[in-house]
Amino acid sequence: xxxxxxxxxxxxxxxxxxxxxxxxxxxxxxxxxxxxxxxxxxxxxxxxxxxxxxxxxxxxxxxxxxxxxxxxxxxxxxxxxxxxxxxxxxxxxxxxxxxxxxxxxxxxxxxxxxxxxxxxxxxxxxxxxxxxxxxxxxxxxxxxxxxxxxxx
Amino acid sequence: xxxxxxxxxxxxxxxxxxxxxxxxxxxxxxxxxxxxxxxxxxxxxxxxxxxxxxxxxxxxxxxxxxxxxxxxxxxxxxxxxxxxxxxxxxxxxxxxxxxxxxxxxxxxxxxxxxxxxxxxxxxxxxxxxxxxxxxxxxxxxxxxxxxxxxxxxxxxxxxxxxxxxxxxxxxxxxxxxxxxxx
Numbered sequence: 093x094x095x096x097x098x099x100x101x102x103x104x105x106x107x108x109x110x111x112x113x114x115x116x117x118x119x120x121x122x123x124x125x126x127x128x129x130x131x132x133x134x135x136x137x138x139x140x141x142x143x144x145x146x147x148x149x150x151x152x153x154x155x156x157x158x159x160x161x162x163x164x165x166x167x168x169x170x171x172x173x174x175x176x177x178x179x180x181x182x183x184x185x186x187x188x189x190x191x192x193x194x195x196x197x198x199x200x201x202x203x204x205x206x207x208x209x210x211x212x213x214x215x216x217x218x219x220x221x222x223x224x225x226x227x228x229x230x231x232x233x234x235x236x237x238x239x240x241x242x243x244x
Numbered sequence: 245x246x247x248x249x250x251x252x253x254x255x256x257x258x259x260x261x262x263x264x265x266x267x268x269x270x271x272x273x274x275x276x277x278x279x280x281x282x283x284x285x286x287x288x289x290x291x292x293x294x295x296x297x298x299x300x301x302x303x304x305x306x307x308x309x310x311x312x313x314x315x316x317x318x319x320x321x322x323x324x325x326x327x328x329x330x331x332x333x334x335x336x337x338x339x340x341x342x343x344x345x346x347x348x349x350x351x352x353x354x355x356x357x358x359x360x361x362x363x364x365x366x367x368x369x370x371x372x373x374x375x376x377x378x379x380x381x382x383x384x385x386x387x388x389x390x391x392x393x394x395x396x397x398x399x400x401x402x403x404x405x406x407x408x409x410x411x412x413x414x415x416x417x418x419x420x421x422x423x424x425x426x
Binding site for chain 2: 154167185
């Protein structure tokens with residue numbers, strides 16, 4: 093009886109911790125995480141590679157949940173995690189939670205028109221006035237094309 | 245039973261069966277069709293406040309975050325914080341975010357409340373659950389095709405396919421083609 097009660101108690105104590113993790117998309121297969129700051133420091137080294145990263149979710153696509161931004165542990169910088177529409181939908185409630193993400197590092201160039209459009213779109217989504225300074229963002233963009241994630 | 249009676253019975257029963265799913269797809273379709281004009285999943289509210297300078301003297305972001313929540317009488321616990329820039333601190337709660345400009349004391353408070361019911365049916369429309377829902381949605385699509393085809397043969401005469409019904413059917417086929425050609 094004591095053994096049974098012990099099992100039940102352990103289950104009840106462990107369950108909230110287990111449930112706290114929310115898997116999204118395909119299961120994560122890599123065991124080692126690469127710091128977000130490492131990728132941001134030398135992004136070209138990782139282009140085309142499948143990586144696993146872990147970081148604080150600081151922003152999420154409000155309308156479609158099709159991207160989120162993970163903060164660099166060194167602060168002031170973040171890496172965008174993008175998914176094909178519908179593969180994963182990141183909930184807005186993910187902001188402020190730690191997340192592990194698995195995907196391939198991508199590099200692409202954005203034209204001035206694309207930058208203008210994106211800056212205007214982001215300003216609108218965040219309820220802020222369009223700031224021309226946002227156009228000073230990098231011309232080369234790096235992001236993770238995610239296949240799976242876990243919210244911790 | 246002749247084929248017309250069978251056709252009508254099939255149309256009637258499929259119609260009853262499809263009511264729930266049709267409403268799910270139609271309502272969420274309306275919501276998702278206008279994503280550029282509104283957020284179909286969350287109701288986002290934002291407002292700005294000016295924080296007192298003495299509050300911002302706290303240099304520890306965790307303690308500052310807690311003090312800000314207390315000052316603003318926000319009952320949600322502080323989940324995390326992040327320095328998004330040299331003079332910007334982001335505070336995260338379960339259902340919201342506060343972005344503080346540390347130099348000016350201006351803070352933008354943002355709450356994101358899920359649109360209960362609509363968010364769930366939008367997820368079904370976009371097949372987020374996958375697995376069994378994919379099958380159910382496929383069956384529903386086939387049922388819709390059957391509904392459309394059986395519907396053509398319910399009435400006879402002036403209002404049937406050889407009369408008014410035929411013209412309306414033709415209009416329904418031509419309309420998407422015209423849109424594609426424009």
